[in-house]
Amino acid sequence: MDTTTTEQSEKKETKLTAAQISRIERNRVKAQNLRKGKLVSNPYSLNKTDLDVPGSSVFKVQSTRFVDSGGGFLIEAPLTASQAGPSDKQATSKLYEEPPVTFPITYTECLECADKFSGSYLLDNFDHAVCDKCRDPEEKHALITKTEAKAEYLLKDCDFDRREPVLKFISKKNARYTKWGEMKLYLLLQVQKRALEVWGSEEEVIKQQEERDEKRVVTKVKRYNKQMKQLRMDVRSSLYTKKLKPMHQHEFGPEVYNEEEDTYSHSCVS
Template sequence: MAQKALSKEEKERIERNRQNALSIRMKKTTKPNSVLTVESLQKNVISVDGVKYIDSQGGFLVKDKKKEEVDPEIGTGFEEDWNPEPIVCKECEKEFLSSYLADNFKFNVCDGCRDEEEKHSLITRTDAKNEYLLKDCDFDLREPPLKFINKKNPHNSRWGEMKLYLLPQVEARALEVHESFEKIEELHKEREGKRQTAKSKKYNKDLKNLRMTVRSSLFKKTVAPSHEHVYGEERYNEEDDTYTKTCKTCDFEHTYEKM
């Protein structure tokens, strides 16, 4: 199952834990009134009195967990799958440590390159299924399951939360299922044709029922002698799609339709 997106409060709590952990470590390793030795080792990595930290470029330093043992009393303040290694943006090819798309969708695009209106927009599960002709199993059972975030329904807060997916990941999954966007378009046209055919059949059926109802209300019965009619062969009236047969004895005509 896709992991639930962290709330604003949870993210703030994690950042406070990071800051507190760093402060405690630095107090343990720093003598009173001593001067810290800060050295830049490589891009985004600095050394503070021999302890390596990664500059998150977000206002705090992250201790390099690969080089140091984690203090069991302090912990790390990180989620288990948090990876401090720099990520290369797919768009600008620059390194970054964290972004909205990377954190929520594992999609390596930095916040500076994120195009939330078009290229990296979010799409609801219902719209994705209708537009790209996907099934529930394509979201949840195909590997890897598509990641999503939950958001309250803007139309009614009492309705269930919406699942929002990242558009480029939905399009990639659609290509896995249908092989090409041309195939998806063909399937849309095929479905539309079937819908139009069904609508046309229903319209014709309803129209014929209406005609029969109107004719029945306007039909004037012809008074005939009290005897049993013996009808000849029926005649088809092409003009109004009815049939007529005439009694051989009294010339009484019976007009009717066939369903």
């Protein structure tokens, strides 16, 4: 069976005409051309050997080759050591001639423990030279809001923002009133120092606080008395007698006769 089939296939192959053979050859050549066209149009299918083909769309800029994709953009194809010329090697060698730039690290001495450190929370945010190990956020290095500082140490906005050096602060969201703006938190030590600069001494600060407290108490008492008086007028208006000034008592002089009008009149002498 195998010999008969091979003989039949050989007979079929020999039966092809010259026209059929030429058509097959044309189709084969056409398929090869299409295949070559697809390889050229797709830049990502190029291998390293294709970049060296003369006449290809390759552009060299310094030490980098760019392949024209035919779609409006270039594809970077870096040169290998064997492909790079003397000018390219010289350009690449210049990139490594200069040493890398290094920034010096400055160390600060801690005011509490005298140890040197490069950075900390208080130094970065408030320019206060205290390391993180010595930081006491509850008492010594506590934070205070601007509203509390103005009320307790009798400071104004210009004392925070305009007086040199300007006090540094950090912004934090208000946990109680989320719709309000952010709070400004200052370092308590710096606020106390600024209060001494404004008022001169701690005794003067205490004196000003006492005077303000007395004025506040007097104002509250006056407001309370005014409100109570208004309340009595509203509730017991019938029993409330308003103090009036005494009326003027006339003291008339002697009567005077007017002959033209034939009238008598007298006027108050007081």
